[in-house]
Amino acid sequence: MTEASERMAKRLAGAVDLQDFLRTAGTLTLDDRRTLVQQALVLIEQNYVHLPLKAAMHAVNPVQRLRLLALRLSRQTEALMDPEQVFHAELSEIFHSLRDLHTNYLLPQPFTGKIAYLPYQIEEYYRDGERHYAVTRIVQGFSAPSFGPGAEVTHWNGVPIDRAVAVNAARFAGGNAAARHSRGLQSLTIRPLRLHVPPDEAWVALGYIGADGAARELREGWRVTDNLPPFVDADELSTAALAQGLDLGTDEIGRAVKMLFVPQAVTPHETVDAAELTTEPAQPGADVPTSMPAVFRARSVATASGVFGHIRVFTFNVNDPDGFVREFVRLIGLLPQEGLVLDMRGNGGGHIFASEFLLQTLTPRPISPEPTQFITTPLNARICRQHEENPTGSIDLGSWCPSMSQALETGAVYSGGFSITPADRANAIGQRYHGPVVLITDARCYSATDIFAAGFQDHRIGPVLGVDGNTGAGGANVWTHELLKLLLELPAPAADSPYRPLPGQAGMRVSIRRTLRVHDLAGTPVEDLGVVPDHQHRMTRDDLLHDNRDLLERAGRLLAGMPVRRLDAEIAGAAGELTLRTRLLDRADVYLDGRPRLSADVTQEVMTVPVPGIGSARVIRIEGFQDGELVAARTVFG
Template identity: 35%
Template sequence: MSGLAEATQRAQHGRPLRQVPGVPDDPSELPVELTVPQRHDLIDLWCRLMTDVYVHHEQKRSLYGYDPVRALLALRRQIPYLGSAEFLRELTFTINRLRDQHTQLYLMGRDPRRALYVAALPFLVEGFGEHRTPTYVVTKVSDTIEDDGFVPGVRVTTWNALPFARAVDLYAETLTGGRLDARRARALETLTQRPLAFLPQPDELWVDVGYRDASTVDGPDRTIRFEWRAIEPSTALTASDTVELRTRRAVDATSEAARRARKLLFQPALWQQEVAEHARVARSSAWLPTAFADAISARRLRTSQGTVGYLRLWTFDVNHSGRYLDEVDRVLRAMPRKGLIIDLRANPGGVIEVAERLLQLFTTEVVQPVRFALRATPAVAALADADGNGADLADWAASVRTAMDLGEEHSQHLTISDPERCNGRPVAYRGPVVVVVDPTTFSSGDIFAAGIADHGIGQIVSVGEGTGGGGANVWTHDDIEYAYHVAGLPLPARPAGIGYSLSVRRIARSGTASGLAIEDVGVSGEEHYTMTEDDVLHGNADLVEFCARLLAAS
């Protein structure tokens, strides 16, 4: 076996979680210890962010009956009675009550190596059936599992003696999402793979999983114990990392890191190829090789309605929008003209322009990018006026001040993507199109799905109630701090080891749905679909047939 393959095996197996630098031995401890003055600084910082910049402030207050600033001030009064860990848990809960996956507190820790790891169990659980009362089954296992009975298809019954459905819902309540199905989907997505850069380490030292063979529904449960391990999935060679793209993203960074972890655990050969090569790579002989294997998978599928194309867009978080567009163009031209299924499930978003530039490959109509607005506050006006923020915010400067004069909440809605770059290319695919989404379709994934619907390109099929509802351009603490610095505005100190992200510009849809919000609502399909057991265990067999019938009827 080659050295690279051995390295891949070691990466897949990982190390005990407690051996990761910066991870406390005691799960009740957190990787950051704050002094009392630092806790007050953190309250001051979040109050400033909420009143100055947070773009969904009034929407969240109205929708959830929740005032984040008053909650923060109430937490300040509790500081004398809370230790550092208790305070940080309460602060995380306070922020998560906004139900905004873009707006998060990150306990990164003081050792930067900790953020490279994902706490992982070597299996994946998915649900099928009606999304309000799903049946949970193991769908993927790593070859590191030694129990021959714990295989794809077994029903998961308990998690540390809790009924599994209840355990999922309890975990979901600690996360974000404007709808229950979105929170539950996010919980399943990270239940067994938790990126330590964005989520707390698991509370349990180990997990006892109760399961039952599907063929013996009334038979006794078996139990298997897993200890948490840590894997380092790395980022793809094609992932976005340039400074100019940092403030032009709409992405769920937690889901993106979890997605990479799943690839290492369950498709190690493909992960190995991607981290070692720049050449085109295919998942297997049935799939087309692509130069963006981490972002694109494509194949032809035989169905009862004939052969159709299947394009999986895993992420829009790529570095070169032009090269990515060229590659999708090439793949589309190889797809059957009878119809195309575009699968956006588990797409956490990425670079906004990458998602929007793809739309021109499907239509001769003028593509109208979605529009973004800033909060109209004196602080945002100063940020937009600052020369150092010109490339990001100057276009909004005048309308922010006008909105303030008129007492309006937001600035004018303007595009982030250049409309000229979103138009002008020849159409690459002229057949009928169906796009499949679910609550893990998020952020720039929401934007692409909205573009498909709002430009009449194809039908949307929703698994669950719709997309995840990530309706904002997200900035990190580095972006916020730089913007305040160049504007000469003071910002309360951020303690070392603490990070955050924030919704800065809200999205309004374009085309036939012009002006409609995405945050909390998402994009709902004309057709709704309920996943079957065959779907989750056998490559979406029934879902593909459902979509093929829609394509045939188009």
């Protein structure tokens, strides 16, 4: 057992029964509840960017529901107020009605940082067009008769399992049917208690068919323990917090899955020392060691169509987007160059910079980051004006100010659209992988991952292969209540700020800026619409139990039908020469520090050409063409 596994085993040994844990809850006063509802009204009515969209698409009126809840609280007394669990359930349900995983009520102590869990994980697969469910993981040390990975799940508390998932899905937010179903299944056995009210049942009776073919029932109680902490503090004034695009529920569950089922992947920081990592290319079937094991898994996979690279990106929730991209580039450089499977399944997002910086490494085309818009309310305009001239050095909302002021005059619903991600940094290093790329998505891809998938499709980098019919459709930048409060306190406190401290370490998050797609779908919102894949693959039993065997075969067939290009450059500065190694190119254009210096026909795969001034250039960019189309690029720094 590794050191990390031992630490996680000790953590789980301290888990408590759900009913025992709930006896520690219930400390909010009536004034505390009134404060929470009043602050929710501020966020939803004055900050929430998707309010018109949600009212139209889902026929909801959260503002009126909050007003009614506030009215009811105004008529209650401390002696006659509802049980606290009822209050949490109602406020949570109002937020869930928006079907927006960015906009949350975060329960106070003792729920903060806690998860409720069962000692197994359930996933779905398809056979003959019908959906089935199987156990895929169990907590180390847990056992039951003929129970383990591969056990076929039939019932949940006596309810057929497919129906049980559907009922659970209806309780949780999700912008489309695929997203709701996925989250209904995801939260069946793991629930972050800060985001979801505790399970109604104290235990679950699971009906299953075991390895011996016999039908059995397993009764297990919910347990509660501390989850792993996040890498990013979303309440502090930092670039990572201001550029956050994250489904907090998927991020919480992702950390819990590592703790429960993959403890060897747990690290206390987002990176570890990379000095001892290999520089040798991956052997077929082998993993490449990474300095970010909680973020990446990279390996070479052999399929019937060839040997390709497969890199899983678990999260974008990092503090250092440049370091994230550097490690990605290092990993793909050690993988086969004949094709790359870029697997984003279950990635709930994170740092928007990290997601949009990554796009440049896979395409020769310039990256256009997605523009974002505020909803035009007096409070949002005030926040923008307070940070119009970047007084703190960490946030600059000046781009949005003129359109916000104009919109308040003209009645426009939204501000102008400007990107959160700096366009120059989104194109700073250029293409680093020249083989074909297939992107794999599912309905849990959300927020910054939605933004990445949209950019991947909008820039025509390669085909999108979805295991669901849509991504999670989360198209926004999310800020916490604490961050909004802080923005009106800097550089000097605002005396009449509407934001008040939340009691009991409760929290709230809100979609503050909506994202719009670019190029052919320019202006189309990502929220609720998501990214529809170009191809779809239904997960099979072999996928669940044998490391995505059929999914990777499908991705391999797509890669095998795409061209494999190459563009490497070697500079002899003293001689003023450039050696190019190419494949499937017929022309190369060379730019020195942004100025065109040479256009040469490519007549052989290895050729050397003189380029005057190349020895003194700081940035050399080579663009490769085939039949007049830009198909490859390489940036070299002098």
